Amino acid sequence: MASLDLVAERADRRAWLGLVIVLGPVALVAMDGSVLYLAMPSITSAITPSTDQALWILDIYGFAVSSLLIAFGNLGDRYGRLKFLLTGAIVFGLGSVGAAFSPNPEALIACRALMGLGGATLLPSGLAIISNLFPNPRQRSQAIGIFAATFAAGFAVGPVLGGLLLSRFDWGSVFLINIPVVVLFLAFAPVLLKEVRTTNPGRVDALSVVLSAVGILLAVYAVKTAAAEGFSATQAATGLLGLAILVWFVRRQLTLEYPLLDLRLFKDHVFTVAILTGLLSLVAWAAAGYLTGVYLQSVLGYSVLAAALLVLPGAAVLTAACIGAPGVVERIGMRSALIASHFFMGAGLLILLLTTTEHGVAAFIASSVVTGVGYGFSFSLVADTAVAAVPAERAGSAASLAEMSNELGNALGISLLGSLAALLFRLTGPGAAGTLDETLDISGIASGTIAEAKDAFVTGMHGAVGVASLLCLGLGFLALRWVPKERKAEAEEAAVTP
Structure with a gap:
């Protein structure tokens, strides 16, 4: 009986260690949504983005994450959450290195989009793996609460961390700080975490993924450029096209057996x-x-x-x-x-x-x-x-x-x-x-x-x-x-x- 208790204690300890290692990428995804708030004046002085480019530097990351979050969650169900976590961490790390050494606004926007691509795999897969680590409902509730608190703390601490780094280092340091966390995660995740997949996840509708991402980007691009440069026929046409694509996306979800967005x-x-x-x-x-x-x-x-x-x-x-x-x-x-x-x-x-x-x-x-x-x-x-x-x-x-x-x-x-x-x-x-x-x-x-x-x-x-x-x-x-x-x-x- 004592032996069984010991085995249970060791399993609990390993689960909590697994939670700790998952929280690293979770905190990074949250922090990188806000870390640039205090860094933008430094970035503006260094690589002189236009008004439109400055807004894209800030928000292309969030758009990449949000537009792919549900799709990547479904793909993780099908092909394995741990695989998606590891792949996403690698992509996120590569994007961080590229962003740190970007010579111009266009390169920084592209690298921030790559970081968003990686980040979109981390949140749903991390939450699914945490739920699997804690079969006990009370412990699972505690673990998910810690997950939510870490995500919130990451958003809150992002500007503070960015300010502290910029007081001593170049603006690229706000991205390089991600690398040690990514390396630690890649080293310990395969040891502490188990693969999680769903037996019948349903089919991922590729067209829905494209429609949602393109529709959001076109609609918001029209709003952003109109604010920065004034209204024009081209911007109006872009915005209307984006709205039309989003309407197409919504109507398509109502006809699919496995919709990307369950309306x-x-x-x-x-x-x-x-x-x-x-x-x-x-x-x-x-x-x-x-x-x-x-x-x-x-x-x-x-x-x-x-x-x-x-x-x-x-x-x-x-x-x-x-x-x-x-x-x-x-x-x-x-x-x-x-x-x-x-x-x-x-x-x-x-x-x-x-x-x-x-x-x-x-x-x-x-x-x-x-x-x-x-x-x-x-x-x-x-x-x-x-x-x-x-x-x-x-x-x-x-x-x-x-x-x-x-x-x-x-x-x-x-x-x-x-x-x-x-x-x-x-x-x-x-x-x-x-x-x-x-x-x-x-x-x-x-x-x-x-x-x-x-x-x-x-x-x-x-x-x-x-x-x-x-x-x-x-x-x-x-x-x-x-x-x-x-x-x-x-x-x-x-x-x-x-």
Whole structure:
């Protein structure tokens, strides 16, 4: 009997070690969605991307991950999750090296896309392997909670890590930091992890993969270029083509036996609210993170290290809120916690409207702390809420959609709200250049022009975060109507049922 207990103890220890080794790539995927927020001024000075290129550098990674996440999840089911994890880690590492030594914006965009290609294999495969490592429901719940907390912490720590690295090293260091983690993962993963595959995963529709990726990219490209350069017939045609392809994609999903995006799940209002929460929380977080990073450095004049230190309070609160969310749910229920996340995010974003070209540090810290509570709750609760809202046999699709909503939100936040900020800058600024950083880099520029450019940037930032706040508050009120109170009682009953 003692021997059996010892075997069980060793199996548990190996499972926890396997969890630790999977968390490395998970943290990297999350960090690389945000690590450039404080690094963009340095990158702009070094390789001088245009306004459009700067936005692509930031968000092509998120678009690559989000557009391929579900497809790669299905392929992992068919061909083996561990194989996909190892292959994805190699591709991610190669992309990181290429990005670190990119000589121009085009090369950096291509390498960021390659990193996104690798990252799209890591999240769904990592979550599936973790679930397989812990057959005990209680331990599995703990492990998935740690997975979610690591993902949230990676998003929060990314800007801080980027700032610390840039205070001592060249901008390429924000990518080279990935390499040691990738090497350790490739060394230990084959030893600690077992292969996981599904016996009947269904067929992956290649056309759906192409339609979703191309449709998203064309539609967002039209929005981004219109904000940076003004509207034109070509941009309108590109946007309409992208929307038409997305409509084709949606209609195709309704006819497939194994759809890439199971639209039937959205018939459940609770599931819809959960997915929209995952999407909008990252839209708001990404846009505010990028714009405030530029604001602290280029408007208020803080060094990259000082800006990184100012991010720490919000990052700490976000991580603590994510870890503490299950305890909050036990006290007030899933519904109340989910609704609270929207109002914390919306209220915190409104605080950023108090920032000016002269003062804004106190408002920034207060905003990051208040929104950090909302972001932490959201990151922790979205997947659980989505999965609990659908039948057990569709839990995998629900989890993949929850992950995709986060990644797509991260990309859309910078693309759409970043484009709105760029449009307002172009309309109200001095017209010397397309962005604030490009304006500041002009030699011999007049002080009046600099002041006008800073005012225009703050105007653009206020417009973007104002829209983000309204979206979060609006979804909060929608959740009040759509998420029934009975869900809390059902969750408590399920928790005590053997």
